[in-house]
Amino acid sequence: MHGLAIDASAGSAERATLAALLRCCVREVAGPRGLVWPAPPYVLLRVAGTLLRARTHGGAALRFEGPPERLESGAWRPLASDELVRLVETELQGRGGVRGRNGEFGEQVAASRDAVAAILRARASAVPPADPWLASEQALVYGHPFHPSPKARGGAGWLAYAPEAHARFPVRLLGVREDALAQGGDASVLDTMGRAPDGYRVLPAHPWQLDLLGPVLGRELIDLGPGPVVVPTSSVRTVYVPEAEVCLKFSLDVRITNCVRRHAWYELAGAVELTERLTPVFDELSARHPATRWLPEPGYRSVSLGSGLHEGLGVIVRRSPWAACxxxxxxxxxxxxxxxxxxxxxxxxxxxxxxxxxxxxxxxxxxxxxxxxxxxxxxxxxxxxxxxxxxxxxxxxxxxxxxxxxxxxxxxxxxxxxxxxxxxxxxxxxxxxxxxxxxxxxxxxxxxxxxxxxxxxxxxxxxxxxxxxxxxxxxxxxxxxxxxGAPLPAKANLGVRWARAADRAAGYVPIANPLA
CATH class of the missing domain: 1.10.510.40 (Transferase(Phosphotransferase); domain 1)
Structure with missing residues (x-):
């Protein structure tokens, strides 16, 4: 039975990986060149000279029914994700060298596929949260439907912290000497999560981030041991602390989808600044739209021990959605x-x-x-x-x-x-x-x-x-x-991954507007 479960997980991961990459091809590779044709119940597209087809529904969401296929020697044959990766590489490398080469692309797609399979195997024996909100946060097994590698994650040991695997874990509590403390706004809820010696303040840390950062302890920063058990939400680095009824957003020095998820110093300060500015805005908005709620981020805490640790150990406090509803x-x-x-x-x-x-x-x-x-x-x-x-x-x-x-x-x-x-x-x-x-x-x-x-x-x-x-x-x-009926701008996730660019550099491709 164990072998069957592994095969089922691998099969599901392969289908999801193929579907996501094929959607990217429709939107970013074949579509802009006019090489996508509706042929109900199929959509046809040409990538690197090869004709592909898949049964679709759902309009621009491109939900696929049955396996995508490629035309070979006059017959339709099943398409595999590795084959599609090779076609994409051929297509993007062959456009006059404009897009250059990317030796990491195939590895990223394969890593994402392997991560999905690992998540599916872990979920088979894990217990989902009883809280319906947290269960929904941990439901995104396959990730972004229009991303070539939605579950590729850097670093080792990530499965122990993966929301999709129904992870729960204790945060690590650090004690920060008060003269080395950096904070903004109101982060006082962090002081309720543990006890620090006189002259120190509590700083919760993500255990995965501590592993990634390496040795950080010294006189200004001491280990206070495990803290409250937390539940990771869909963004991976944001967790819910049931004991304190609050969310914490950590830095993680790993790439998740397009970005390395480390807080820049100006993002820490910006969260507090925006919370102060948006509070009266949302108060006014809720008078016209009474159903509107938002989650303020009233404070952050970190250390003033150099920019690397200031950003790497920064944690933003966020209101819980249960408190907002x-x-x-x-x-x-x-x-x-x-x-x-x-x-x-x-x-x-x-x-x-x-x-x-x-x-x-x-x-x-x-x-x-x-x-x-x-x-x-x-x-x-x-x-x-x-x-x-x-x-x-x-x-x-x-x-x-x-x-x-x-x-x-x-x-x-x-x-x-x-x-x-x-x-x-x-x-x-x-x-x-x-x-x-x-x-x-x-x-x-x-x-x-x-x-x-x-x-x-x-x-x-x-x-x-x-x-x-x-x-x-x-x-x-x-x-x-x-x-x-103006065309809609669709983010080019395949393009930004191929270019190995920062997420903020992502462009858009036009797609049909369903409001027209």
Missing amino acids: SPGVTPILAGALAQETKAHDPVAWWRSYVTVVALPVLDLYFTHGVVLEPHLQNVLAGLDGDGLPVEAVFRDLEGTKLVAGRHDLGGLHPEVARALTYDAERGWARVVYCLLVNHLTEIAATLAGTDDDLLRELWRTARDLFDRQSARLGRPLPLQDLLA
């Missing part, structure tokens, strides 16, 4: 709803979902000049006792920005100010990508399943809601262009 409302990660949603009346469920999730995001951008990053891992839907979305919880201030020119940032360090802002065009592209391409497209595909008529009805409903919101906002031109 109303009584009787259960927060559920949007990414988990994109995998499985059961609705008695899918159109009514969707209308409520778009109302509580999408409309306040548009209001924040146009009325307040605030760019949220409402992708599937940054939004929690608050479900009532009947499973209807009645609240939306927005989180993660690292991705939240202010539109340049609409806020007075005088007095801030230039690096903090730069990190907190987007120009209007970049901010709008980020909102549209996260909200529509990454988020609503996936939710709609799950609700509709293989029913294309229902999918069209869902998008008609969304269009009506967006149109009414546009009227309330004075019909701003970018939103009117969106309603007129």
Whole structure:
């Protein structure tokens, strides 16, 4: 039986890896060159001269049914992920050398596939959290559906800290001598997690990060032993502390999807700055959108022992979603709803979902000049006792920005100010990508399943809601262009991985707009 389980895990990991890479090819490789053709029930595409096909549904979400195939000697044969990697490498290396070569790409895809298999094997014998919110946080086994290597992670021993494997572990508590303490805002909840000797303050640390950093202890920084047991959430480095009813966001010196997840010093300071600035904004917004909730990040704590440790040991305090939601409302990660949603009346469920999730995001951008990053891992839907979305919880201030020119940032360090802002065009592209391409497209595909008529009805409903919101906002031109059918910007995750570039350098490719 054990061997069968391993084979099943490997098979599922292979199918998921192939599907994600094929979606990337449709969106970033074949699509921009006009080499994708609908041939219902298939989509056809050509990569490096080879014709591929797959049965699809779900519109732009590209949900596949059955195995993708390649045309060889006049016959359709099953396609493997390793074969598709070779085709992608041939395609991208062959464009006049413009994109260069990438000797790591195939290894990253294989590492992600192996990680998925390891996660599936671990889940088979693990106990999921009883808390429905935490269970939803730990449900994202396969990761980003449009990323070539969504589960590739650096460092050893990662499985012990993987949310998808239902990990739980104690944080390590460090004692920081008070004259070596660095903090901003209100991080006093950290003092409730353990006891430090006189002259020291408590600093919780992620045990994986301590392994990655190597020796850090000395007179200014002492080991206080294990602390409270925590539960990792979908971002891996953010954990929930049940004892303190608070979330902690750690630094991790590993690449997760596109980024090495280390706090820059200006991100630590920026979280507190944004919390102070956004508190009155969300107070005003909630008067127009009473279902809107958010998770402030009121403080951070670290050490002033050089930039490496200041950033590497920095921890941001974040409010718990249970504290944000109303009584009787259960927060559920949007990414988990994109995998499985059961609705008695899918159109009514969707209308409520778009109302509580999408409309306040548009209001924040146009009325307040605030760019949220409402992708599937940054939004929690608050479900009532009947499973209807009645609240939306927005989180993660690292991705939240202010539109340049609409806020007075005088007095801030230039690096903090730069990190907190987007120009209007970049901010709008980020909102549209996260909200529509990454988020609503996936939710709609799950609700509709293989029913294309229902999918069209869902998008008609969304269009009506967006149109009414546009009227309330004075019909701003970018939103009117969106309603007129302007193409949507889809983030080029394959391109940024191939270029081995930072996530902030990722470009966009245009895709069809389902609101049209």
